Amino acid sequence: MMSQQAIELPAPSRSSSVSLEETLAQRRSVRSFSDTPLTLAEIGQLLWAAQGISEPRRGLRTAPSAGATYPLEIDVVIGIAEGIAAGVYRYTPGEHALRPLDQERLQDDQRHALAQAGLNQSPLHSAPVTFAISAVHARTAARYGDRATRYVDMEVGHAAQNLSLQAVALGLGSVVIGAFNDREVASVLGLSSGESPLYLIPVGTPR
């Protein structure tokens, strides 16, 4: 269940002084972060890199999607950030906005609960913000049947890589986390029954 009020994200930047080659050369898994908050602009830029709309006329996104079925959803577990309170928010690509989840318990710092669900991995504790990518397989299965499983797995890799490289371009670090308890992560994020968590990506200033 979502509440109505959306938090608009600043318009994403479409250029920077950091080359793609530099982000490729510099990307490394970062597992220890300082407590420097992320800004709303950084959060918006990272979300746009992962799943933002790059061609509004046709609603196409920064990452490819099998048959443009767009099975991915991104929730942001915010601990410390400038311009937005701690809590769990869902990215809505069409409006480039964040919507807070309704449940009261999710409008608080959920990083500790997420870290518990993530086998207590330290980056989940220390990162100011963690991006959680989940999938609604049914969207892709409606068109591709059994092949949807592999298509969705491929697609989350595209989105995660975009986000990881964008983090480097912003002077931030990240790590992609696949080891966690699915049921517990789904509960922390307040996912609905058709949504499966695939990746957790803590992001912050490398310590």
Ligand SMILES: Cc1cc2nc3c(=O)[nH]c(=O)nc-3n(C[C@H](O)[C@H](O)[C@H](O)COP(=O)(O)O)c2cc1C
């Ligand atoms: C599918 C997948 C799952 C991963 N899961 C975890 C994880 O649960 N915890 C973690 O610390 N790193 C995880 N990693 C990151 C890898 O450990 C890391 O990419 C690898 O050691 C290579 O280091 P690099 O990313 O710095 O190049 C995962 C990577 C992939 C591709």
